[in-house]
Amino acid sequence: MRKSNVTRTSSLLSGGAQTKNVAVAGVDRITPVVRVKLSNAVFEDLGQAIINGDYPTGSSLPGELDLASAYGVSRTVVREALYQLTASGLVLSRPKVGAQVLPRESWEYGSAAVIRWVANSPARAEFLHHVTEMRRVVEPEAAALAALRADDGQRARVAEAMADMRLAVEREDVDLFKAADENFHLSIAHACGNPLLMEFAAKLRRAVTLSRETSTQAIDDPKIVEQMKKANVYELAQLAIDAHAKVADAILLGNDKGARKAMTALLKEVDHALTLVLGV
Template sequence: MVDEPAVQLGRNLTYGLLDSIGRAIVTGQFEDQVFPTEAELAKQHGVSRSVTREAVKMLTAKGLLSARPRQGTTVQPTSSWNLFDTDVLRWMLERQLSVDLLRQFNELRVAVEPEAAALAARVAGEDDIKRIDDGLRRMQAAERGLDDPLEADIAFHVSVLRASKNPFYIQLRDVVSTALRTSIRFTNRIKGRTADVAEHAKVRDAIASRDPGAARVAMRTIIGDVLVLIEDRLPSTD
């Protein structure tokens, strides 16, 4: 028990360094330059070599870095990054110009969430539908200023993924939650209002009525509207 505060402090230092270096990599601060050695990183950030080594190891696992004998540590191209890692996705979404990434993320959503809703309409249990109901009620409360609109919207979409009972869809919940925090803020600023509760209610009703086709269409409509808003904000390629 005596060592617990020191252990916790070590973890905080490691994750703080992880966040600092990860964000720097994703925002391009190491482009066209040699990535620092662990000793240099430790000195720059005022932390121990063991903290630095652990942070570099975690960034390597996320696909941002590669460490090889006699070649040192190098920054990996974006194609090697683990985009399903919530830290990596958060850093990418925090970049100044992330509208294109939001479009790509919502293209993933439109491929996954309507099918998850359709599956939920076939297999969801009463507890699953109750969680969807709770998410919808939170969205309704948020419209009256009694709940957080962002958290309520996320809770609804995550509850639908869970109701699909498909472990692959369910494991996307953290990615969806992380990216929705940026996506919803972005689209709400454009629309000047929060999510359309009536459209979300259609998803809930279709799932509760065991109508996979209606659930699929209702969820696709929600995400399709988001994609239209994002496409309108992308620069023209003409």
């Protein structure tokens, strides 16, 4: 029933994704040059579908052969995708019963893929709330440790991000500001000397960024628009510069307690407002 290989390859990203996802229209156009592995594509789509709640906890995914024909790929590809899902803690597949969706407690929220999916799922708002809560626990500590342990190169990167942020405000360059903000927090995370803390802080930060990106279309929320109008952007920018600078200075001086305190203040006072203005 399945004949030509080449045409079927392209039918995966369009046809298969259509059936499950909402808007993957642009995806296959973005990556025509870099040939995406089919199993990764299936992995992405199934993972997003599971996390979106299309397959409730405890239910079984369609059989491997069904999935294969639905996506227009071979059973081999489906299996390889299922193994990635298994490693992400989303499913457990057993003979006869199929790949069962595991309860939320066993998903690997730490995994990059899961974060990506959740940040792009209906549960995005709630997730972002939890992420913010965690950032307020983790990032001040990361700043404190960075003040104590950062080497010269790491301190330089913090300083550089700070400089970029000032430059962005000067030039009124929103994109540069976003990038500098991201760099600022990531460079601190990388300087804290604890790989666990580093990875976790970086992932939290990435979750925020992802949510900002994927929620651009949600700006028609009148409440948010109102808040954005009310905000005095320039004032906010100056406030952000000050708050970030206090953190950076403390880190550069090796003042751990000061860095912790400054980062706490930054997250409490500025970051929420920034998030509102920048898109969530």
